[in-house]
Amino acid sequence: MKNKLILLTHKGFFTQDILGYRNIDLELLQYTLIQEGIEVDVLEYSELANFDYQINNESLYICGSHQNKDVKSYINDILLARFSQRSNIIPSLAQVFAHENKGVMGVLSSELGLNLVPQDYHLHYNSPKLTYPIILKTIDGAGSKGVSKSSSSNQTSRFVRRVLIQQATLSGIIQVAKNVIKRLLGNLNYAKYFKRHARFVSQKFIGNLDCDYKVLVFFDKAYVLKRLVREGDFRASGSGKFYFEKEVGASILNTAFEARRKLNTPYVSLDIAVEDDGQASIIEFQCSHFGPYTQMEADFYFDEKGERISKGGMKYEVDIAKALCQFIKNR
Template identity: 25%
Template sequence: MKSIIALMDYKTKFGSKHFDTPYRSGMDKDKLSDYFNDMGFRLAYTYFNEINLSEGTFKDKDVIYTSSEDIGYKYKSYIEDVIYALELSGANVVPAYKHLRANNNKVFMELMRQFEDLTNNINAQVYGSMKDLLMHLNKVTYPVVFKTSEGASGTGVCLIKSEKELITKVKQINQRNYRSDLRDYGRSLKHEGYIRESLYRQKFILQDFIPNLQNDWKIYIFGEKLYVFKRPLLKGRGIKASGGGYDNYFYGLEAEAPDGLFDFA
């Protein structure tokens, strides 16, 4: 029977299932093992922290894992390091590292959409700092959708209606470190010609606003199957349909998916 390595976090959790018992405990690993066993595969559960690449034992091995939505995405960053190293060492990681990188990272998501030519129906620009934005400020058309790179359930998403509002928003998403800023200012006094760091270096996205929408659709793709659900705009949430709660969504035929929807997916 072929073996597959399944990586767990320090809480012995595999998967991002929230509504479980105990709460947010992930998938039932025993059931998961049984399902894989029925398909002819044995799951070998291993902690991320047990990976030792100096042993050279992971080449051509199959490895499955899930991402993390921990506070601040700090453990998710650690998972990225482990998975990318495994991929470089020759392991068959599922999902591939690029998909992990895109998880809760809308800037990379947008760049991946561009270089893989996934869809050209929606225009968006990505920026890494206020100074990046200022170089292209005259090209922004209002209203425009603003998105922080991180965040789920509609957090970090808003509609910007003016240049002044946009500048203010970019400042708001940045947490200043005044001690570091002061040191950098000192460098500009000490070293002639030194260009100071931008004070606002939190990456973000500007996306074309599509008016008159009353909902959006979310599409899950598993192999050859696509699952659609409709997310209506709820009162008090502005332009955000995401984060309205699963009880408010419409599934299957009730999603009323229009012709051409998959061209945007």
């Protein structure tokens, strides 16, 4: 067992606290890991990017992520270059790329056999052929940001146009102008090749949902938050109508724990929906970076047998550390 962990940070930031821009208590995380008998170091991504840096193959590198798009891209680049041929990174490289990329998340779910609500990843400049009604999502964004319900190809086309506008950059605008000029000059192949496309996902619409569940799994314990759908809407995330119920259906817990095992990760955040037949399905998941509200506000969690257990004041950072320890010992 590799018993040295290297926590990767960007200017000291590992992963988010209750506020997305605020770091967790990194000292508490380190202290808890040391108390569990694990040697811990902290390494900046900028150091990992240095040409002369040598990966310690006897250590495990633990990463979070970042909501700043430039920082996120920088982190992705470094981790891809350093760990594409290695397996000593937690969470996995694919799971890091799935953060802020619902397209990667959906394809990864298919590869791992996760019970995800059916989802497709699209690259289009207009409206693809879809079965309506359907849910459309931008590839990034937390909560209900960038999520729409479409009932027709016209609504989908409007969604695609909004995505193109949101993703517009100066270089992209210049390229559009070049395309117009090329078309006017008769060079249609050039214009077609460089035509801008929108990346987005479509996901099966589940009717009659009045709630969903946010589930944070820390190895063998699950915190569950029930979120009611907003009045006159189809979305529960961000509704503010949250409840901790003392009884949770077995299908929710089974789906959550099974997902953690299939993802082979110490912890995971899941949005779960329960359909009319009582079957639970995953709407989305994240492993490297997610909101801690459900763990912080809960008074209890559930084990894999469905038993409700008092949290006993357990800190979020301690749950992360203990989940890491259990995961490493069971690798």
